[in-house]
Amino acid sequence: MATRILIVDDHPIMCQGLRTALSKHTDVEIVGEANCGLDAVRRVEELNPDVVIMDVELPDIDGIEATRQIVSDHRTKIIAFSGYARGSYAQGMFDAGARAYLLKQCIEKELMEAINAVMAGQTYLSADMAKTMGYEQAAGIIDRKGAQLEGLTSREREVLKLLAEGKTTSDIADALHVDVSTVKTHRMHLENKLKLHSTADLIKFAIKAGLVHL
Template sequence: MIKVLVADDHKIIREGLCNMLDAEPDLKVVGAASNGREALALARKLSPDVVIMDISMPELNGIEATRQIRAEAPQAAVIALSMYADKRYVLGMLKAGVAGYLIKDCAFEELARAVVVVHRGETYLSPAIADTVRKVLVTRIDQDPLTRVEELTERERQVLQMIAEGIKTKDIAESLHISVKTVETYRSSIMQKLGLFSVAELTKFAVREGITPP
């Protein structure tokens, strides 16, 4: 029996996926998360075999959640299930360590098949992103002058996402259990590393890099 964790911030999609996956004879949904931080906590607690991960989620996006899950629960294979076929999102998830990437308009049968494939230790990429993946392989990340997100620490990427989502400094501090001054220090560090000098520029950068949805 393959244990599956589903992470998606849209309740109707999350519940629908759980119901359909549970109906498969060889699959069992062990948990469902509404954001990346919850997905990470459940991956630690439940030790799933496969995690189905949305990319655009509040607090901790799918890329960062995947990166941390792969570091802390390496037995879990992650499948990105997203509405985005854009290079930034595909590249971000591939670098984070996903074993599969599917577009949300795929048939459920394809998703169920992908779960079995990645559980075997193989890779499953939707035909819909084949051309994007080819371009990603041709253009190496370290040759892309637009990509500077790698310079940020894990916490800085999380703070950047929350800033770009319009969350107030005080609320960021409360959510991350740190002081307002620490949030401001992170923001200054992010701006210095990226060479950006306003919240508007940070937001534009976060959208372009796939850290937060447009």
């Protein structure tokens, strides 16, 4: 089955270039485009793509905030696609939940490598970006708690998000229309998967992973 991709960029010529490059590959399918952050969030809700290729600098909300909103509710993978080799941009995108960071001058082969990597549950940082930042700093950026979200189910993410928002077990059960025992089971799975065993640690993880923000 082809990987379904949403392109997010406020420059039509960049969207067209990506569409042209990716259309050569039978294992990917472009399902739509968005030209701003809020539209990206709406289009993900509508289309449920496997991967979003996300510009960082966008009108209304930027790519970092759009990524944070998308990964908090969906299992869609985000590939940051930026014209800027800035460590702060890469850090922000990975912290928000992106799985890859590419520079816009990357070659088509590298773009496909990034798509395949994130679909396999891996992180990816372009070679040029890693060289610009320094490999030690680059390794530190991609080794983040956000990567562990990949191992959680959508319901476990919901429970974690509500827990981090200060909801009690009973509150979460009411919000999700499930039994208290079901919420406790999800929490047990969260603790085992994340190797965290206190409410405080779970909340810290949720904040670092971008599920909630202060």
